[in-house]
Amino acid sequence: MNTDLIDKPYVVGIDIGGQTTKMGIVDMRGQVLSQTVIRTDTHTDVDPYIEDVAEALDKIIKESGSEDKIRGIGIGAPNANYYTGTIENAVNISWGGSRTIPFAEMLSARTGGLKVALTNDANAAAVGEMTYGAARGMKNFIMITLGTGVGSGIVINGEVVYGHDGFAGELGHTCAVRNNGRLCNCGKTGCLETYCSATGVARTAREWLTLSDEPSVLRSLDSISSKDVYEAAKEGDKLALKIFGFTGKMLGQSFADFVAFSAPEAIVLFGGLARAKEYLYQPIMDSMNANLLPLWRDRIKIVFSQLKESDAAILGASALAWEL
């Protein structure tokens, strides 16, 4: 262990979401010593937001007794560019749209020169899983986050793929349905995330309820979320089970193409929808294997995240800081 790790045995992880910002102090074994949450969406300007972040950080640093022991800060944020430390055109963040914000530099200045690394939340999750979770020891894997959208973080030879411009790994926007696909928030149609995100699952439910008159407990609900579909599946609701079968099939088809790209050891699933693993695992496996070249059939693992969900976003972001 180098002296730096003895002097500075802690890192800060910050997960910036559209509504809230979670942050915590993390040690080398992935223990979250202290954490807090502030609102993201109460600011339209980034400067007072950074003030709030810095104040909240000061508080948890004191709480955990880690003054002068922080090695650096890792941030997971939408539209974050790892190369430049900027957040670019983050339309889902109240202070982020139509501008390029030198976020890493600004936060570093406000925290007495702490080093700051930032990337998008799926890449952060991949680093977190490699550092503390299901991908420990793996050098080649693909992290897929199944949340409101479908995000991805690709690890090749032990390193996250950032690409030429810093924005590599947008697998949620690869094409799952070429013709007459669902309209995506990105403006394209047929993107994987329109079918296989939490939102996509709810969309499938609403679509199928309209297209058939198959009985389902989902019919009694005013609005349907992916959680409702999961609860229905647990009760044995046939339509809900079919929806997960369909979602898993679509994921597996796309995963087969991802494998053809980087030949990973495993695909790691994370995020709210990944909780439905008992209904997703087998359909994903069957469909992925049916679409893989023979050389990869039955050889690629599907693994579910092992990080505690309440800590995962902070852990993922914090893991970036160990590499500073």
Next chain:
Amino acid sequence: MNTDLIDKPYVVGIDIGGQTTKMGIVDMRGQVLSQTVIRTDTHTDVDPYIEDVAEALDKIIKESGSEDKIRGIGIGAPNANYYTGTIENAVNISWGGSRTIPFAEMLSARTGGLKVALTNDANAAAVGEMTYGAARGMKNFIMITLGTGVGSGIVINGEVVYGHDGFAGELGHTCAVRNNGRLCNCGKTGCLETYCSATGVARTAREWLTLSDEPSVLRSLDSISSKDVYEAAKEGDKLALKIFGFTGKMLGQSFADFVAFSAPEAIVLFGGLARAKEYLYQPIMDSMNANLLPLWRDRIKIVFSQLKESDAAILGASALAWEL
């Protein structure tokens, strides 16, 4: 320049194909000093084949006066595993099927201990293009070879992606048509290479001639190759032009998904079919941009190989040897 490059300023490049094996002595600037060709398909056993290769090599090494000046040997071959130096289950090679051959080790033993690196031909082409060709200076690009099949070599951060098992980069077998797609040699249906290889273009021509009675000079031919379609397009044949438009559209759709994976600076096209660049470029660009996320639109280059075609296979393979 290190002393090794002064003492050993040459490398050997060997391109193993199903019918012939090309080999040459190459200098640092990509000049082929001496080259020769032997048959691959006259052997059913690998030992006498390696004898033939070694004898032919001896001859061109003497011819070029490069005795004791060879730094190493690079080989491009089907089903070649970079990590292990083996050729595995190469069904298209007369001595290669249903076995794992420690080819690098065998050739090294037969050439007095020269170091040998081997990979598949598309990866070799990618290294060649990065070392001597259109991708010089690029750290992130995807090489697509449009030949009998569609091959690919992916470069991220200046390094070829081999993946967990050594076989990454099979983009010709990603799905281009999900339902009712053409049957592929690999056993799957709808693979990109069933549409966009030289064979795929000929297949499109035969299919379209049957499905319509549109006049075309192609109707007078007994059998149709992609070269015939190219010649017809050059004469202004409308059906032939439409075939290239369709091929380019399919390529562009798939390229958009590849970009979402690794955010490359460029996609580099190589191989016999890439000669039809005047008919492929615009359809590829239009379709790729229509399918890209806004952040990449009009920002990804499509580049055609700059290597002299007669030398390209040898150059690509030889480039591997500089990294030994």
